[in-house]
Amino acid sequence: MKTNAMRILDSKKIQYKVNDYSNTDAVSGVDVATRLGEDVNRVFKTLVTVAKSKKNYVFVIPVNMELDLKKAARLLNEKEIDMIKQKELLPLTGYVHGGCSPFGMKKNFETFFHTTALDYSAIMTSGGKVGYQIEFNFNDVKDLFDFKVQDIVKD
Known part of the structure; x- marks a missing residue:
């Protein structure tokens, strides 16, 4: 089973490991990390937002942290940023809630990884x-698409 995210990594010859948790009842990112026996600080969730300007942004943060929407808005000179509605995720990105990868979205959105990825x-x-997580070397994806690394979580 190959997803769009995996096909993109394959096409760029970026090595990754697939971690399958599809046979568990894990729902939250913390549950997923626990089921996989992984450190919650190195398992990241992909959050898609919309600004008051109607521009979409993507934030990739550890599963045990919370995106600071006010900090993100200040960083981007936006008046306000909110999470997009769940029903808007698939048409916008091509991914469903709980399966949204930062790689292979329908469009390229301005993307930010939290500093702890480093x-x-x-x-x-x-x-x-x-049901599937991909594990990869963060340095290997730096040329895959344009993203920034910022402190974007609540303190």
């Missing part, structure tokens, strides 16, 4: 389908 030789994100 603390690990490898991190994990959704593999593009609920």
Whole structure:
């Protein structure tokens, strides 16, 4: 089973490992990390937002942290940023809630990884389908698409 995210990593010859938790009842990112026996600080969730300007932004943060929407808005010179409605995720990105990968969305959105991604030789994100996480070397994806690394979580 290959997802769009995996196909993109394959096409760029970026090595990754697929971690399958599809046979568990894990729902939250923390549950997923626990089921996989992973450090919650190196398992990341992909959050898609919309600003008052109607522009969409993507934030990739550890599953045990919360996106600071006010900090994100200030960073982007936006008046306000909110999470998009769950029903808007699939048409906008091509991914469903719980299976949204930062790789292979329908469009390229301005994307930010939390600074802690730099603390690990490898991190994990959704593999593009609920039940699958992909583990990869963060440095290997820096040329895959344009993203920034910022402190974007609540203190």
